[in-house]
Amino acid sequence: MPEPRTINAAEALREAMDLALERWPDVFLMGEGVADPKGIFGTTAGLADKHGRARVVEMPVSENGLTGVAIGAALMGRRPVLVHQRVDFALLSIEQLFNSAAKSHYVTAGRHRVPLVVRMVIGRGWGQGPQHSQSLEAMFAHVPGLKVVMPSTPREFKGLLLGAIEDDNPVLMLEHRWLHYITGDVPEGFYSTPLDGPRLAREGQDVTIVASSYMVFEALRAAEALAGAGCTAEVFDLRILRPLALDPILASVQKTGRLITVDTGWRIGGMGAEIVAEITERAFAHLKAPPRRLGLPDHPTPSSRALAAAYYPGSVDIVDAVEQLLELGQGAAETARQACVAARQGVPMDKPDPAFKGPF
Amino acid sequence: MPEPRTINAAEALREAMDLALERWPDVFLMGEGVADPKGIFGTTAGLADKHGRARVVEMPVSENGLTGVAIGAALMGRRPVLVHQRVDFALLSIEQLFNSAAKSHYVTAGRHRVPLVVRMVIGRGWGQGPQHSQSLEAMFAHVPGLKVVMPSTPREFKGLLLGAIEDDNPVLMLEHRWLHYITGDVPEGFYSTPLDGPRLAREGQDVTIVASSYMVFEALRAAEALAGAGCTAEVFDLRILRPLALDPILASVQKTGRLITVDTGWRIGGMGAEIVAEITERAFAHLKAPPRRLGLPDHPTPSSRALAAAYYPGSVDIVDAVEQLLELGQGAAETARQACVAARQGVPMDKPDPAFKGPF
Amino acid sequence: MTVQTTTAARPAKDSDIDPGPEASLRLYGSMLRIRMVEEEIATRYPAEEQKMRCPVHLSVGQEAIAVGASVCLRPDDQVVSNHRCHAHYLAKGGDLKAMLAELYGKAAGCCGGRGGSMHLFDTAAGVLLSLPVVGSSIPIGVGAALAFKQQGRDSVCVIYLGDAALEEGVYHESANFAALQDLPAIFMCENNLYSVYTHLRDRQPPRPLVDMGRAHGMPSCHVDGNDVGAVTRAVTEAVDRARGGRGPSFILADTYRWREHCGPFYDNDLGYRSEAEFAAWRERDGLARMRGQLSEAGILDADREAGMVQTIEDEIAEAFDFAEAAAFPDAKSAGDGVYA
Amino acid sequence: MTVQTTTAARPAKDSDIDPGPEASLRLYGSMLRIRMVEEEIATRYPAEEQKMRCPVHLSVGQEAIAVGASVCLRPDDQVVSNHRCHAHYLAKGGDLKAMLAELYGKAAGCCGGRGGSMHLFDTAAGVLLSLPVVGSSIPIGVGAALAFKQQGRDSVCVIYLGDAALEEGVYHESANFAALQDLPAIFMCENNLYSVYTHLRDRQPPRPLVDMGRAHGMPSCHVDGNDVGAVTRAVTEAVDRARGGRGPSFILADTYRWREHCGPFYDNDLGYRSEAEFAAWRERDGLARMRGQLSEAGILDADREAGMVQTIEDEIAEAFDFAEAAAFPDAKSAGDGVYA
């Protein structure tokens, strides 16, 4: 693998897409704004000029129809990458995703393939409000035939996008908007990361934390803060939400006896529910305490920063959850919480955390 | 409450709708086929003739648009009841349901109300295949602002439909196609059942079984068969999947120490995951064994009866699950399984069970 | 009814207008075969053993559209269809045995028994797929056309859609994109006046239905869908345009479904349509009409007809024998092949 | 540009054509006020404290459409809008303080701070709602029209939609139903040529955009959206039709957005549109044009103009003071009111 450099995730995505367009003639990119001057938060910037409008296809505002178009092209051997600037807009295309994309391979007894990638951005901050901030990974992860990916580090943004394009199945990639800004080591040139399960992000002995997307960084911050309090947390980046490969997490819980899940989406009916239910069934005898789930509270995203601040779980909440699962020394939890708060450097809660910079 | 009679659930629904149209001038019914000669499996038969085409509105094949139309009418004080012959068709309307219906009350700080009922039918049997048989309750139950109801008995079909129409929130009612045929005691005249939590369907001491919709009857059959084997199962009809009121189930598990969930939808990411995760967190110390979840296996519904037979969990699978959670006497599980099989009277698995007749 | 186009079309070639006796007989034979296959399904479906256990939407009465369109197509051209896909599939050369085996839920079915009658496809014949959700296959057909354009191929995709599918927004999204990108797509709308038991007038406002194509800037025409020649001429023109990179077309073809919406029987007794209407449309039967024309022209006589019928009957009997004898898929395989 | 209708419309009343000096001044004042409110938002938005923390889509340049439509409406008539809703809201009488407080995320905002600038509504004024997802409010407006019809009321609903919303299938589903049911709905399409940074020509095929209304059998016309009189005449006719139970109308109004798609600045530097195009459209500014007409007609002079500006400035200053001083919603209330 070539030498690492520090770039942000948006650049990593752009680079991955550029490489894909160069490497595979069947790949093309489509979406509202893919060829516009801002290029989907920079993730597609310049690609239309370089690869032409036939490979970087500007799209009418027709999410459902164009998802069907992408599926049709994929069935004929093309490898489309479709981008939505918000997950919320993809709600218009659920029928095509759930029925046509997810089921074609199965219903044709394996004869059809839908090598489609759909990138969807999870909005957060700056008063996005209830219809520009939904994180609906659990809904997609319920449907057999789809693959669901949530990258976290820039290195993985690049590798997983290329891995998703290489995959012969419909892959939905949910990208947290705030992660576009994070920087980290990203190897140059081509490499692809297979869609094969969680990534161990930090080793530990006392508690297993399973987080996705932006929450991986909140979990790592909590783990860092807890380390100072004498508690070592093992942190997994869930990464591949469907198909769900829970074995590494199972092994970890068998070791730690404690499980916390942290979702970017709603807690009720979220990914954490599936993980906790399955791990409880398979590691019941090893559990020292009831597993805990963190996620969004049971209401839509309010726009006002006065309301949105408490809406999102963060490292402090993770420390709280750990405190409930095991005995931390006198004052240790409080110290850890303070370390978490300090790390945010007073940036308002509706702006991305400037501390989330690589290398990771 | 007036005298009970024995009618089937389709008739109960028709009666409820008829009463609603009579009682409340703001109520109207719309859907593809509501005014046609077959009237949505008989559930709307005759209503157009009786109440007129202005109250029973035949719909173009435009599920998304007409969902929005219903929401707009509801915002202006009407109380629409919208019907889809399959849940699968409602996938076209997810954007309107999740964004407009679910969030209007919240985002207007309580000023808007969307008193909308959407009836959706879950298909099963006779080779329906992958796109006419989906049971997507877990997906709907993930979204704050929606209410999600799955009735089981004819009495409840009637009461819950009227309760849903009385409710000032958007209510999605998922009706299992096979339940339209079941018969049971249904009081005449008006009564409505509030949307307020699970229903205790059978008392027991040894294991708690939480089932929804058609699975309630499979669970009851298993409980009946197990009773012969000296095991008493407590069976809950989940009924209201959102908002989820788990207290009665929690109390039951605190008593039995054992929990089994049975979904009509996919097991992975299904309602059972939420129930098991939440009950485990709140009743951890009481659990004598790891909770178990039953639901559809992780693939689309195959059409051929040779493949579909094993697709659906039934009473035998529930007995199997109970056997894994507690010691049944020598041969007792096998006897219970045989009792379950005998009760089906040899009817092929792609046809509704003739034994599921009331009174319940 | 004659072809009315909105474009100044180049004049049809002579061969388009009169395909010659052999080709005419082939067209007739194709329609006859589809009719006979479906009538045989209708006969066997309600039999006591109930061996075909999936919903069936018969195309009886609508065959001329599928046949008239398919004769203009090459095997590498694709068609996409909907719930009522039998005629489209057979006319394009879809394998009869694989179709019947699918209706029987057998492993030898085109979907290995997983799809049933609304999911017919045949890759070799260029039947890309059929989908049971109204409108869903429309953008998929446009996607196939996009693939052709991207690949620099001169293949085309015919998208069959019912009159009700025009009510789904996805039709408009698909048409807009096809027209924007000048894709080789042909929207073939079969107007049989009904969506299940609901008449067009209860679903759409009064205005020329062909405006649904024109609104998106597509050359659009309106033909008698029971006149196989008229359909062929319209599709020939559309195919020429598509292969020449001159974009999509919209063809509105009037026709009528004879049997019930779903199932093997007749359903006029339900009262949603009149016997008179039904009888008038039966008079306009495309198959009988063509038989009459061929007889009059001296191309078809009773012997020749009997020979054709016999050949088709034999083929059908053999295909049903095959489907009935074929093995069910292994129950243990039900979970296989969710992912590639 | 003149109003071209497809219907033989009854001749407009004299009062429709010349509203008289006071009414003309009110129209002008309404446009001026919207312009000044939005320019003030644009000025304050980037201030260091960044107090308005939600996306804003300014309508500067497009005011004549909202004002020309609203003057034809009664308070019980409803409008529904999209992401670019400020002008629609204000023109219909939406409360300025509640709007600004919403942009500031305050409890006194129309949504209590929960929605931000894309969710403006004002029940008393007849602004039913605004929604940020393109096309989503279209069927909701049709639903309001359905409610009016069912209730036997003669109110109407104006549905504002951008040129890109025509690409969403839901527009067509909504238009079809409105036309089918003869609903009192008016589809007011603001064609500002762009969806974000993408020109119409890259999203839709070349054909008259007004065909989008005609295809659904609606009386449809095309007006200069920067000519408030032209808009008023078209909407008057459509409102008459709707109130009279004669169904929906489609109005295509050409206009241009001056500032960036989202945010307070200008964005021509991005290069997606030319300075020449921008300058040409600025020339056609509806506000300046009306000012010119009123001056020429001797209705408006510098003093009167100054007086109007002063009054509006005072109102705006007071409304901003209110919004800035207003309390944030209580963080503990964030979970309230999910269910009624």
Ligand SMILES: Cc1ncc(C[n+]2csc(CCOP(=O)(O)OP(=O)(O)O)c2C)c(N)n1
């Ligand atoms: C999205 C969706 N809505 C409803 C249905 C139920 N349905 C099946 S066939 C059909 C009628 C479609 O009519 P048309 O498109 O005219 O085709 P035809 O049956 O007349 O051939 C309907 C409404 C469906 N399959 N999909």
Ligand SMILES: Cc1ncc(C[n+]2csc(CCOP(=O)(O)OP(=O)(O)O)c2C)c(N)n1
């Ligand atoms: C369904 C959906 N897709 C995409 C977007 C992103 N988006 C926001 S505004 C906009 C442009 C809409 O253009 P138009 O309807 O012409 O309105 P304008 O902004 O020009 O006033 C887009 C694509 C969205 N909000 N909703």
Ligand SMILES: [Mg+2]
């Ligand atoms: Mg039809």
Ligand SMILES: [Mg+2]
């Ligand atoms: Mg625009």
